[in-house]
Amino acid sequence: MARRRQAVTIKHVAADANVSLQTVSRVINDGSNVRPEMKSRVQASIDKLGYVPSIAAQRMSGSRSYLILAINDRERTIADWRARQGTDWVDQMLFGGMLKCAEYGYRLIFELVDTHNDHVERELQAAFAALQPDGVILTPPHSDNPQIVRFLSEQHIPFVRIGSLGDGGGIPLSMDDEGSARMATQYLLDKGHRSIGFIAGSAEYSLSEWRVAGWRGAMAGAGLPTDGLLAAGDFSYGSGERAARLLLDRESRPTAIVASNDQMALATLETARELGLVVPDDLSLISFDNTPLVHFTQPPLTAVDQPIAATASKAVELIIAMQKSEKAPDALTVVSADLVERGSVAAGPAQLHD
Amino acid sequence: MARRRQAVTIKHVAADANVSLQTVSRVINDGSNVRPEMKSRVQASIDKLGYVPSIAAQRMSGSRSYLILAINDRERTIADWRARQGTDWVDQMLFGGMLKCAEYGYRLIFELVDTHNDHVERELQAAFAALQPDGVILTPPHSDNPQIVRFLSEQHIPFVRIGSLGDGGGIPLSMDDEGSARMATQYLLDKGHRSIGFIAGSAEYSLSEWRVAGWRGAMAGAGLPTDGLLAAGDFSYGSGERAARLLLDRESRPTAIVASNDQMALATLETARELGLVVPDDLSLISFDNTPLVHFTQPPLTAVDQPIAATASKAVELIIAMQKSEKAPDALTVVSADLVERGSVAAGPAQLHD
DNA sequence: ATGAAAGCGCTAACAG
DNA sequence: CTGTTAGCGCTTTCAT
Numbered sequence A, B: 001m002a003r004r005r006q007a008v009t010i011k012h013v014a015a016d017a018n019v020s021l022q023t024v025s026r027v028i029n030d031g032s033n034v035r036p037e038m039k040s041r042v043q044a045s046i047d048k049l050g051y052v053p054s055i056a057a058q059r060m061s062g063s064r065s066y067l068i069l070a071i072n073d074r075e076r077t078i079a080d081w082r083a084r085q086g087t088d089w090v091d092q093m094l095f096g097g098m099l100k101c102a103e104y105g106y107r108l109i110f111e112l113v114d115t116h117n118d119h120v121e122r123e124l125q126a127a128f129a130a131l132q133p134d135g136v137i138l139t140p141p142h143s144d145n146p147q148i149v150r151f152l153s154e155q156h157i158p159f160v161r162i163g164s165l166g167d168g169g170g171i172p173l174s175m176d177d178e179g180s181a182r183m184a185t186q187y188l189l190d191k192g193h194r195s196i197g198f199i200a201g202s203a204e205y206s207l208s209e210w211r212v213a214g215w216r217g218a219m220a221g222a223g224l225p226t227d228g229l230l231a232a233g234d235f236s237y238g239s240g241e242r243a244a245r246l247l248l249d250r251e252s253r254p255t256a257i258v259a260s261n262d263q264m265a266l267a268t269l270e271t272a273r274e275l276g277l278v279v280p281d282d283l284s285l286i287s288f289d290n291t292p293l294v295h296f297t298q299p300p301l302t303a304v305d306q307p308i309a310a311t312a313s314k315a316v317e318l319i320i321a322m323q324k325s326e327k328a329p330d331a332l333t334v335v336s337a338d339l340v341e342r343g344s345v346a347a348g349p350a351q352l353h354d
Numbered sequence C: 001a002t003g004a005a006a007g008c009g010c011t012a013a014c015a016g
Numbered sequence D: 001c002t003g004t005t006a007g008c009g010c011t012t013t014c015a016t
Helices: A010-017 A021-028 A036-049 A055-060 A074-083 A089-103 A120-131 A146-155 A177-190 A206-221 A237-248 A262-274 A308-325 B010-017 B021-028 B036-049 B055-060 B074-083 B089-103 B120-131 B146-155 B177-190 B206-221 B237-248 B262-274 B308-325
Strands: A067-073 A107-113 A135-138 A159-162 A171-174 A196-199 A256-259 A284-289 A302-305 A338-340 B067-073 B107-113 B135-138 B159-162 B171-174 B196-199 B256-259 B284-289 B302-305 B338-340
Touching: A010 A021, A010 A036, A021 A036, A055 B055, A067 A074, A067 A089, A067 A120, A067 A308, A074 A089, A074 A107, A074 B089, A089 A107, A089 A308, A089 B074, A089 B089, A089 B107, A107 A120, A107 B089, A107 B107, A120 A146, A135 A146, A135 A308, A159 A308, A171 A308, A177 A196, A177 A206, A177 A256, A177 A284, A177 A302, A177 A338, A196 A206, A196 A237, A237 A256, A237 A262, A256 A262, A262 A284, B010 B021, B010 B036, B021 B036, B067 B074, B067 B089, B067 B120, B067 B308, B074 B089, B074 B107, B089 B107, B089 B308, B107 B120, B120 B146, B135 B146, B135 B308, B159 B308, B171 B308, B177 B196, B177 B206, B177 B256, B177 B284, B177 B302, B177 B338, B196 B206, B196 B237, B237 B256, B237 B262, B256 B262, B262 B284
Parallel strands: A067 A107, A067 A135, A135 A159, A159 A171, A196 A256, A256 A284, A284 A302, B067 B107, B067 B135, B135 B159, B159 B171, B196 B256, B256 B284, B284 B302
Antiparallel strands: A302 A338, B302 B338
């Protein structure tokens, strides 16, 4: 390969505009301390020559790298890719994160990291040494991984922790899991349901307990008990089956169930069918996440839409803002979720008896 | 932000191993012209210090950037992301491309580019100036965009053109569209079908016509006519509906249909239902792509699996190989596709009359 | 408000 | 086989 050189560099621009390199650099960056007329002259040369700075050179000179690392769980991500069940977490991360990056001239780089791994720090160190990103987006369950959080804190780099309360550094960013679960439960209560089961997600994810808390809160608010209505799951289809069976085999089974993700909702749907229950007539069902499969079930699932794209977009904004201001936002940032009504919820007993 | 420096650089390694920078550099790279004992001494220091080279510095010094650009169509990609129908093209590209990159210490950067845009060249130029990638993966319809191909040729950089025959430069890489369509058609012929309709994809994609050619070839091989059995589509659901109606409203309707992608197959399925036809009893159906939705239809769709991950992986391999060898492979590389049998194909008339 | 000089981490080119 | 030198493109000092 021939030794590649930059086609047009800051030198060309400087020569064309008849100014020093420094002035061009100032115009490219904050633009302070440059007379307006100089600025426009330089800008004209930049446009004329189609100059775009090399991020490698920018990074080399101790400035920004314009790279943001989005770190996801390797095991889970690869499993999802392999399964081809339509889980679109990665897509939505890109949708929100990448497009927002593009607005600011940044690039998003995806990185898969094993949580269950002694070498996490080593892995991260390698990625950092190679890329020197300006910021990092952490997704669950990494957001609460102490090793990762400690490492990032030491780097003195802005990092956003999605689905974490943020103790130990970094910028916490929540999708309002508790509020969403409360909303979904309240929605069922309003429809006349009184006995509402809940299938929890993996305890490895903090958001799992928040969702449980939201459901508990709504039930308590309506003066209803939750005994025997909570079943543990781990986000997998199999765990959803077991949890659904546990809830539905009871003498007085719930008339509605909220599942902590779509896979477990799908399992619940299937289990209900096996038990001869019709959704939504005999059992109302709300799922979490709103991945593509909710469109294709029979009936389509009413679901809490996890605003992944909006959250990723927000994460990028927070990182870029913090890079400039040097300080993190003082409050927890929350991106709220919506409930998408489809066909898996019917009126409950209380409403039917009206 | 404090001025960030590399924690451990080539200098530290050189000092630790008591050799020159150059020797360390040699060990990092090809490793030629270094005595084994030196090499292992240097390697020991590298491991001890956890040294990883900065790609920015490597790029600056005129070497590789270890960055590969995967270019996708902006409009279509964003539409898919927004629709959340489970199209997993991007995921599978990452699955194959990113993991293969990681094996070689490269990174994959996703880039969205508008095909229908006068500024394509400008867009590409900007991405190149900023990142200076070592190679590019082009996906349809960009693979046959003359402006893009010309620009990349001028960059003297290896680039792979997925779904293109490759006139005008670059490394062509095919998913064997013609062969797959022939295989799917032959599969239906073997099942006893004689009247097999075909719904074509957008003419903007070369692969659309290859798929048609495969179908034609199989039909011709069986001595069967294709008159009136070809319907045009553009990969959208709506176009699939129109095409299906055209084929199924005929006096003597086909007993089987091959659709050029899943969305159009889904539309065909729905159209058949509206016409009171049962799939697969009254109509057999094979779709192309094998995106997640095929699992969720009623019945699940028998489909040609587009090996996107394998293709992306191959693309990365080709780029890296070419970077080293300086020369492109002499023949068209083909990644072959499989037919995944599900529930949308039944025996046709010829077999039933046996 | 502008310019000049130094250096980031690495490798190509050239010596030895 | 190994070391030295120069320079990639840019930004940070530091002058003016």
